[in-house]
Amino acid sequence: MVDDQARIAGLYHRYGPAVYRRCLRLLRNPEAASDATQEIFRKLLQDGLHDDPDVALPWMWRIATNHCLNQRRNAQRRGETELQPDLMVRAEEAPGGERRLVQRVLSRFDQKTQAIAVGVLVEGMEHEEVADVLGVSRKTVSRKLALFLLNARKYLERTSP
Protein backbone atom coordinates (compact mmCIF):
# COMPACT_ATOMS: atom_id res chain seq x y z
CA MET A 1 0.00 0.00 0.00
CA VAL A 2 2.84 2.36 0.87
CA ASP A 3 4.55 1.65 -2.46
CA ASP A 4 1.27 2.18 -4.27
CA GLN A 5 0.67 5.47 -2.50
CA ALA A 6 4.22 6.59 -3.27
CA ARG A 7 3.64 5.77 -6.94
CA ILE A 8 0.39 7.71 -6.93
CA ALA A 9 2.08 10.67 -5.26
CA GLY A 10 4.80 10.50 -7.93
CA LEU A 11 2.29 10.44 -10.78
CA TYR A 12 0.28 13.26 -9.25
CA HIS A 13 3.45 15.28 -8.81
CA ARG A 14 4.45 14.66 -12.44
CA TYR A 15 1.14 15.13 -14.20
CA GLY A 16 -0.87 17.18 -11.70
CA PRO A 17 0.35 20.57 -12.98
CA ALA A 18 -0.74 19.76 -16.55
CA VAL A 19 -4.24 18.81 -15.40
CA TYR A 20 -4.44 21.83 -13.11
CA ARG A 21 -3.40 24.19 -15.92
CA ARG A 22 -5.94 22.60 -18.26
CA CYS A 23 -8.70 23.12 -15.70
CA LEU A 24 -7.54 26.64 -14.95
CA ARG A 25 -7.71 27.49 -18.63
CA LEU A 26 -11.22 26.12 -19.04
CA LEU A 27 -12.73 27.10 -15.69
CA ARG A 28 -10.90 30.39 -15.09
CA ASN A 29 -11.19 29.89 -11.34
CA PRO A 30 -8.25 28.61 -9.23
CA GLU A 31 -10.44 27.03 -6.56
CA ALA A 32 -12.67 25.28 -9.09
CA ALA A 33 -9.56 24.17 -10.99
CA SER A 34 -8.04 22.76 -7.81
CA ASP A 35 -11.18 20.80 -6.98
CA ALA A 36 -11.54 19.59 -10.55
CA THR A 37 -7.90 18.47 -10.67
CA GLN A 38 -8.45 16.38 -7.57
CA GLU A 39 -11.60 14.77 -8.98
CA ILE A 40 -10.03 14.12 -12.35
CA PHE A 41 -6.97 12.53 -10.84
CA ARG A 42 -8.99 10.21 -8.68
CA LYS A 43 -10.80 9.07 -11.80
CA LEU A 44 -7.58 8.73 -13.77
CA LEU A 45 -5.99 6.66 -11.02
CA GLN A 46 -9.05 4.48 -10.71
CA ASP A 47 -8.90 3.74 -14.42
CA GLY A 48 -5.15 3.08 -14.27
CA LEU A 49 -2.81 5.88 -15.18
CA HIS A 50 0.02 5.09 -17.54
CA ASP A 51 3.57 6.23 -16.74
CA ASP A 52 4.50 7.05 -20.34
CA PRO A 53 3.74 10.74 -21.07
CA ASP A 54 3.09 10.02 -24.75
CA VAL A 55 0.14 7.93 -23.66
CA ALA A 56 -0.81 9.52 -20.36
CA LEU A 57 -0.82 13.19 -21.27
CA PRO A 58 -3.24 13.14 -24.24
CA TRP A 59 -5.53 10.81 -22.30
CA MET A 60 -5.68 12.97 -19.21
CA TRP A 61 -6.03 16.04 -21.42
CA ARG A 62 -9.17 14.50 -22.89
CA ILE A 63 -10.57 13.51 -19.48
CA ALA A 64 -9.81 16.96 -18.06
CA THR A 65 -11.34 18.73 -21.05
CA ASN A 66 -14.56 16.74 -20.85
CA HIS A 67 -14.79 17.12 -17.09
CA CYS A 68 -14.27 20.89 -17.13
CA LEU A 69 -16.53 21.58 -20.08
CA ASN A 70 -19.17 19.54 -18.32
CA GLN A 71 -18.71 21.67 -15.22
CA ARG A 72 -19.11 24.85 -17.25
CA ARG A 73 -22.27 23.51 -18.84
CA ASN A 74 -23.73 22.44 -15.51
CA ALA A 75 -22.86 25.80 -13.98
CA GLN A 76 -24.59 27.59 -16.81
CA ARG A 77 -27.69 25.44 -16.42
CA ARG A 78 -27.80 26.22 -12.73
CA GLY A 79 -27.38 29.89 -13.46
CA GLU A 80 -24.07 30.10 -11.63
CA THR A 81 -21.86 32.84 -12.92
CA GLU A 82 -18.44 32.07 -11.49
CA LEU A 83 -17.62 29.41 -14.07
CA GLN A 84 -18.92 31.28 -17.09
CA PRO A 85 -16.29 33.88 -17.83
CA ASP A 86 -14.59 33.80 -21.19
CA LEU A 87 -12.35 30.86 -21.86
CA MET A 88 -8.69 31.66 -21.34
CA VAL A 89 -7.36 31.75 -24.86
CA ARG A 90 -4.15 32.51 -26.62
CA ALA A 91 -5.95 35.34 -28.26
CA GLU A 92 -4.30 35.71 -31.65
CA GLU A 93 -4.38 32.05 -32.51
CA ALA A 94 -7.97 31.69 -33.59
CA PRO A 95 -9.97 33.86 -35.94
CA GLY A 96 -11.65 36.38 -33.66
CA GLY A 97 -15.21 35.97 -34.88
CA GLU A 98 -15.18 32.21 -34.53
CA ARG A 99 -13.61 32.38 -31.11
CA ARG A 100 -16.35 34.73 -29.95
CA LEU A 101 -18.88 32.38 -31.48
CA VAL A 102 -17.51 29.53 -29.36
CA GLN A 103 -17.75 31.61 -26.20
CA ARG A 104 -21.42 32.43 -26.76
CA VAL A 105 -22.91 29.15 -27.84
CA LEU A 106 -20.62 26.44 -26.50
CA SER A 107 -22.93 25.05 -23.89
CA ARG A 108 -25.65 24.32 -26.47
CA PHE A 109 -23.63 21.50 -28.02
CA ASP A 110 -22.76 17.98 -26.97
CA GLN A 111 -19.56 17.27 -25.08
CA LYS A 112 -17.57 15.96 -28.02
CA THR A 113 -18.49 18.89 -30.24
CA GLN A 114 -17.59 21.27 -27.42
CA ALA A 115 -14.17 19.68 -27.06
CA ILE A 116 -13.57 19.87 -30.82
CA ALA A 117 -14.70 23.49 -31.05
CA VAL A 118 -12.53 24.54 -28.11
CA GLY A 119 -9.53 22.60 -29.42
CA VAL A 120 -9.65 23.98 -32.96
CA LEU A 121 -11.26 27.40 -32.66
CA VAL A 122 -10.10 28.52 -29.23
CA GLU A 123 -6.76 26.82 -28.77
CA GLY A 124 -5.63 26.67 -32.37
CA MET A 125 -4.97 22.94 -32.45
CA GLU A 126 -4.69 21.17 -35.79
CA HIS A 127 -7.57 18.90 -36.71
CA GLU A 128 -5.29 15.90 -36.57
CA GLU A 129 -4.09 16.73 -33.07
CA VAL A 130 -7.64 17.18 -31.80
CA ALA A 131 -8.57 13.87 -33.43
CA ASP A 132 -5.67 12.11 -31.69
CA VAL A 133 -6.46 13.56 -28.31
CA LEU A 134 -10.18 12.86 -28.47
CA GLY A 135 -9.79 9.44 -30.02
CA VAL A 136 -11.89 10.22 -33.09
CA SER A 137 -11.13 10.38 -36.79
CA ARG A 138 -9.97 13.53 -38.46
CA LYS A 139 -13.07 13.34 -40.64
CA THR A 140 -15.24 13.41 -37.50
CA VAL A 141 -13.43 16.53 -36.31
CA SER A 142 -14.04 18.30 -39.62
CA ARG A 143 -17.67 17.21 -39.81
CA LYS A 144 -18.55 18.16 -36.24
CA LEU A 145 -16.70 21.46 -36.55
CA ALA A 146 -18.60 22.36 -39.73
CA LEU A 147 -21.89 21.48 -38.05
CA PHE A 148 -20.93 23.50 -35.01
CA LEU A 149 -20.18 26.60 -37.06
CA LEU A 150 -23.33 26.24 -39.15
CA ASN A 151 -25.65 25.70 -36.19
CA ALA A 152 -23.95 28.27 -34.01
CA ARG A 153 -24.38 30.97 -36.66
CA LYS A 154 -28.00 29.98 -37.21
CA TYR A 155 -28.59 30.19 -33.49
CA LEU A 156 -27.02 33.62 -33.27
CA GLU A 157 -29.04 34.87 -36.26
CA ARG A 158 -32.23 33.69 -34.53
CA THR A 159 -31.37 35.29 -31.24
CA SER A 160 -29.90 38.55 -32.55
CA PRO A 161 -32.16 41.58 -32.11
Next chain:
Amino acid sequence: MTGCPSDLKLEMHLLDPARSGVGEHVAGCQRCKDELAQMDEEGRHFYRFVYPATLEAVSAPRRRRWANWLLISLAPVAAAAAVLLAVRTQPPSDYSGTKGGGLHLEPFVATASGPRAVSDGEAIPAASALRFRVRSSAACTLWIISVDGAGTVSRLYPPQGPSGASIRGEVTTPGGVRLDGKAGPERFFAVCARNDPGFARVEEAARVVAGGGASVVRKTGALPGLSPETAQSSVLVEKAP
Protein backbone atom coordinates in the same frame (compact mmCIF):
# COMPACT_ATOMS: atom_id res chain seq x y z
CA MET B 1 -3.01 30.54 -37.06
CA THR B 2 0.51 31.43 -36.04
CA GLY B 3 2.13 28.01 -36.23
CA CYS B 4 2.84 28.00 -32.51
CA PRO B 5 2.46 24.63 -30.83
CA SER B 6 -0.78 23.88 -29.02
CA ASP B 7 -1.05 23.91 -25.24
CA LEU B 8 -0.90 20.14 -25.26
CA LYS B 9 2.39 20.16 -27.13
CA LEU B 10 3.75 22.77 -24.74
CA GLU B 11 2.74 20.54 -21.83
CA MET B 12 4.64 17.71 -23.47
CA HIS B 13 7.58 20.07 -23.86
CA LEU B 14 7.52 20.90 -20.15
CA LEU B 15 7.46 17.22 -19.28
CA ASP B 16 10.13 16.10 -21.70
CA PRO B 17 11.73 18.80 -23.87
CA ALA B 18 13.91 16.32 -25.73
CA ARG B 19 10.92 14.34 -27.00
CA SER B 20 8.39 17.11 -27.51
CA GLY B 21 9.41 17.93 -31.05
CA VAL B 22 8.77 21.63 -30.55
CA GLY B 23 12.04 22.63 -28.86
CA GLU B 24 13.41 24.35 -31.94
CA HIS B 25 10.30 26.45 -32.40
CA VAL B 26 10.07 27.36 -28.73
CA ALA B 27 13.72 28.43 -28.60
CA GLY B 28 13.08 31.04 -31.27
CA CYS B 29 9.57 32.15 -30.32
CA GLN B 30 9.12 34.80 -27.65
CA ARG B 31 5.39 34.17 -27.51
CA CYS B 32 5.90 30.51 -26.68
CA LYS B 33 8.55 31.41 -24.11
CA ASP B 34 6.06 33.74 -22.44
CA GLU B 35 3.42 31.06 -22.54
CA LEU B 36 5.81 28.53 -20.99
CA ALA B 37 6.77 31.03 -18.28
CA GLN B 38 3.12 31.46 -17.39
CA MET B 39 2.59 27.70 -17.36
CA ASP B 40 5.62 27.34 -15.13
CA GLU B 41 4.20 29.91 -12.74
CA GLU B 42 0.88 28.05 -12.63
CA GLY B 43 2.80 24.84 -12.01
CA ARG B 44 4.57 26.43 -9.05
CA HIS B 45 1.21 27.46 -7.66
CA PHE B 46 0.06 23.87 -8.03
CA TYR B 47 3.07 22.52 -6.11
CA ARG B 48 2.82 25.11 -3.37
CA PHE B 49 -0.92 25.10 -2.75
CA VAL B 50 -2.89 22.50 -4.68
CA TYR B 51 -0.63 19.47 -4.37
CA PRO B 52 -0.25 19.50 -0.57
CA ALA B 53 -3.93 20.21 -0.06
CA THR B 54 -5.23 17.49 -2.37
CA LEU B 55 -2.62 14.72 -2.31
CA GLU B 56 -4.22 12.89 0.55
CA ALA B 57 -7.64 12.81 -1.10
CA VAL B 58 -6.15 11.78 -4.42
CA SER B 59 -4.06 8.94 -3.03
CA ALA B 60 -6.58 7.65 -0.50
CA PRO B 61 -7.87 4.21 -1.45
CA ARG B 62 -11.35 4.41 -2.91
CA ARG B 63 -14.05 3.17 -0.59
CA ARG B 64 -16.15 0.20 -1.57
CA ARG B 65 -19.88 0.63 -1.90
CA TRP B 66 -20.61 -1.22 1.36
CA ALA B 67 -18.21 1.12 3.10
CA ASN B 68 -20.20 4.08 1.84
CA TRP B 69 -23.38 2.58 3.27
CA LEU B 70 -21.59 2.02 6.55
CA LEU B 71 -20.47 5.65 6.56
CA ILE B 72 -23.99 6.85 5.87
CA SER B 73 -25.36 4.79 8.74
CA LEU B 74 -22.67 6.13 11.06
CA ALA B 75 -23.06 9.76 9.96
CA PRO B 76 -24.96 10.89 13.09
CA VAL B 77 -22.27 9.38 15.32
CA ALA B 78 -19.56 11.04 13.25
CA ALA B 79 -21.32 14.39 13.47
CA ALA B 80 -21.50 14.13 17.26
CA ALA B 81 -17.82 13.19 17.38
CA ALA B 82 -16.96 16.18 15.19
CA VAL B 83 -18.75 18.52 17.58
CA LEU B 84 -16.85 17.04 20.53
CA LEU B 85 -13.58 17.34 18.62
CA ALA B 86 -14.30 20.96 17.73
CA VAL B 87 -14.92 21.74 21.40
CA ARG B 88 -11.80 19.87 22.45
CA THR B 89 -9.59 21.70 19.98
CA GLN B 90 -10.51 25.19 21.17
CA PRO B 91 -7.45 27.03 22.46
CA PRO B 92 -7.06 27.34 26.22
CA SER B 93 -8.41 30.49 27.84
CA ASP B 94 -4.92 31.87 28.49
CA TYR B 95 -3.93 31.42 24.87
CA SER B 96 -1.54 34.27 24.13
CA GLY B 97 -1.74 34.21 20.35
CA THR B 98 -4.96 36.19 20.02
CA LYS B 99 -5.31 39.94 19.90
CA GLY B 100 -8.32 42.08 19.20
CA GLY B 101 -10.76 39.27 19.90
CA GLY B 102 -13.19 37.61 17.56
CA LEU B 103 -10.64 35.84 15.41
CA HIS B 104 -9.38 32.30 15.73
CA LEU B 105 -6.85 30.53 13.53
CA GLU B 106 -6.76 26.76 13.50
CA PRO B 107 -4.21 24.90 11.39
CA PHE B 108 -4.78 21.28 10.40
CA VAL B 109 -1.96 18.92 9.60
CA ALA B 110 -2.37 16.09 7.10
CA THR B 111 -1.70 12.71 8.68
CA ALA B 112 -2.07 9.14 7.47
CA SER B 113 -5.39 8.91 9.28
CA GLY B 114 -6.71 12.24 8.05
CA PRO B 115 -6.39 15.93 8.92
CA ARG B 116 -5.84 16.79 12.57
CA ALA B 117 -5.96 20.12 14.39
CA VAL B 118 -2.56 21.41 15.51
CA SER B 119 -2.14 22.79 19.03
CA ASP B 120 -0.15 25.94 19.71
CA GLY B 121 3.52 25.02 20.20
CA GLU B 122 3.07 21.47 18.93
CA ALA B 123 5.95 19.67 17.20
CA ILE B 124 5.03 18.37 13.76
CA PRO B 125 7.09 16.88 10.91
CA ALA B 126 9.08 19.61 9.20
CA ALA B 127 7.63 18.91 5.75
CA SER B 128 4.00 18.62 6.85
CA ALA B 129 1.10 19.74 4.69
CA LEU B 130 -1.21 22.19 6.42
CA ARG B 131 -4.60 23.72 5.85
CA PHE B 132 -6.19 26.54 7.81
CA ARG B 133 -9.58 27.18 9.32
CA VAL B 134 -10.39 30.69 10.48
CA ARG B 135 -13.33 31.88 12.53
CA SER B 136 -14.23 35.53 12.72
CA SER B 137 -17.13 37.00 14.66
CA ALA B 138 -17.34 39.97 12.28
CA ALA B 139 -16.94 40.54 8.56
CA CYS B 140 -13.32 41.44 7.87
CA THR B 141 -10.49 41.16 5.38
CA LEU B 142 -8.15 38.28 6.11
CA TRP B 143 -4.44 37.71 5.60
CA ILE B 144 -2.48 34.65 6.70
CA ILE B 145 1.28 34.94 6.81
CA SER B 146 4.04 32.91 8.46
CA VAL B 147 7.43 33.69 9.94
CA ASP B 148 10.00 31.01 10.70
CA GLY B 149 13.03 30.92 12.95
CA ALA B 150 15.37 31.57 10.04
CA GLY B 151 13.63 34.88 9.33
CA THR B 152 11.66 33.75 6.30
CA VAL B 153 8.31 35.47 5.80
CA SER B 154 5.81 33.56 3.67
CA ARG B 155 2.58 34.86 2.28
CA LEU B 156 0.02 32.06 2.59
CA TYR B 157 -3.46 33.39 2.02
CA PRO B 158 -4.66 34.80 -0.19
CA PRO B 159 -1.72 33.56 -2.25
CA GLN B 160 -1.95 36.32 -4.85
CA GLY B 161 -3.53 39.66 -5.50
CA PRO B 162 -3.43 43.07 -3.88
CA SER B 163 -6.34 42.56 -1.48
CA GLY B 164 -7.00 40.31 1.45
CA ALA B 165 -9.88 37.83 1.43
CA SER B 166 -13.26 38.94 2.72
CA ILE B 167 -14.58 36.52 5.33
CA ARG B 168 -17.25 36.22 7.96
CA GLY B 169 -17.96 33.29 10.26
CA GLU B 170 -15.99 30.11 9.76
CA VAL B 171 -13.87 29.65 6.66
CA THR B 172 -11.51 26.88 5.60
CA THR B 173 -9.10 28.52 3.25
CA PRO B 174 -8.84 26.89 -0.17
CA GLY B 175 -5.62 25.11 -0.95
CA GLY B 176 -2.95 24.56 1.65
CA VAL B 177 0.77 24.79 2.22
CA ARG B 178 3.63 22.38 2.67
CA LEU B 179 6.29 23.31 5.20
CA ASP B 180 9.83 23.70 3.95
CA GLY B 181 11.28 20.67 5.73
CA LYS B 182 13.72 22.73 7.82
CA ALA B 183 13.65 22.20 11.57
CA GLY B 184 12.77 25.08 13.88
CA PRO B 185 9.85 27.25 14.91
CA GLU B 186 7.34 28.70 12.48
CA ARG B 187 4.46 30.90 13.56
CA PHE B 188 1.31 31.40 11.50
CA PHE B 189 -0.43 34.73 11.87
CA ALA B 190 -4.01 35.41 10.84
CA VAL B 191 -4.79 39.11 10.58
CA CYS B 192 -8.29 40.37 9.92
CA ALA B 193 -9.51 43.96 9.79
CA ARG B 194 -12.57 45.79 8.58
CA ASN B 195 -10.28 48.06 6.57
CA ASP B 196 -7.75 46.00 4.65
CA PRO B 197 -4.24 47.04 5.76
CA GLY B 198 -2.84 45.65 2.50
CA PHE B 199 -0.22 42.98 2.16
CA ALA B 200 2.72 45.38 2.29
CA ARG B 201 1.70 46.55 5.75
CA VAL B 202 1.19 43.01 7.04
CA GLU B 203 4.47 41.86 5.54
CA GLU B 204 6.30 44.80 7.08
CA ALA B 205 4.98 43.83 10.51
CA ALA B 206 5.94 40.21 9.94
CA ARG B 207 9.49 41.23 9.02
CA VAL B 208 9.86 42.94 12.38
CA VAL B 209 9.17 39.60 14.05
CA ALA B 210 11.38 37.76 11.56
CA GLY B 211 14.30 40.03 12.40
CA GLY B 212 14.26 38.84 16.01
CA GLY B 213 15.15 35.26 15.23
CA ALA B 214 13.76 32.01 16.59
CA SER B 215 13.20 33.13 20.18
CA VAL B 216 11.11 36.15 19.10
CA VAL B 217 9.10 33.99 16.71
CA ARG B 218 8.31 31.67 19.61
CA LYS B 219 7.31 34.49 21.97
CA THR B 220 5.44 36.90 19.68
CA GLY B 221 1.77 36.06 19.43
CA ALA B 222 0.67 39.09 17.42
CA LEU B 223 2.19 41.20 14.68
CA PRO B 224 3.31 44.58 15.96
CA GLY B 225 2.34 47.96 14.57
CA LEU B 226 -1.07 47.11 13.11
CA SER B 227 -4.09 49.19 14.04
CA PRO B 228 -5.83 48.32 17.34
CA GLU B 229 -9.00 47.32 15.49
CA THR B 230 -7.11 44.59 13.68
CA ALA B 231 -8.01 41.19 15.09
CA GLN B 232 -5.17 38.72 15.18
CA SER B 233 -4.64 35.09 16.01
CA SER B 234 -1.49 33.05 15.73
CA VAL B 235 -0.31 29.50 16.19
CA LEU B 236 3.26 28.33 16.67
CA VAL B 237 4.52 25.00 15.37
CA GLU B 238 7.88 23.43 16.03
CA LYS B 239 9.08 21.79 12.85
CA ALA B 240 10.76 18.54 13.81
CA PRO B 241 13.30 16.89 11.49
